[in-house]
Amino acid sequence: MAKTQPSNSVQWLADIEIPLANKFYRMYGFRGKAKRHEDCGIVRGERGEVIACGYLRRYESFKLLAGVAVAPDHQGQGVARQLLTLLAERFDSDTYTFPYDHLEPFYSSLGFERVELNELSGPVGDLFCSYVKQGRSILAMVYR
Secondary structure (H helix, E strand, O other): OOOOOOOOOOOOOOHHHHHHHHHHHHHHHHOOOOOOOOOEEEEOOOOEEEEEOOOOOOOEOOEEEEEEEEEEHHHOOOOOHHHHHHHHHHOOOEEEEOEEHHHHHHHHHEEEEEOHHOOOHHHHHHHHHHHHHOOEEEEEEOOO
């Protein structure tokens, strides 16, 4: 059973704070690179350290939830749900994510629905295919 750490805090990063997110990704070897002017959220642990991060990358016709990562020592404790509850403030029907296959139940519990490749239009489908070609075992989901 997952438990939440009550001493964690969630927050949006200001543009000037984006390097904190990228330092987190590098520190733990996660894929992801937040850019200025993107909606980027973090979870801080009890000592103020960044223990989770994620961002919304804006494209012309959609947004992509990306870079969702939790520090290994904090996985399985509800931290990802804390982070995505914050990020969900900015989700709409044009928000997509490409999680690893095994995470489908988790993302479904947050309001995302699986989308088959033939249902993906233009740029979203192209981006998804480029990730699949990199050998990632992912699926496409859209926020409903």
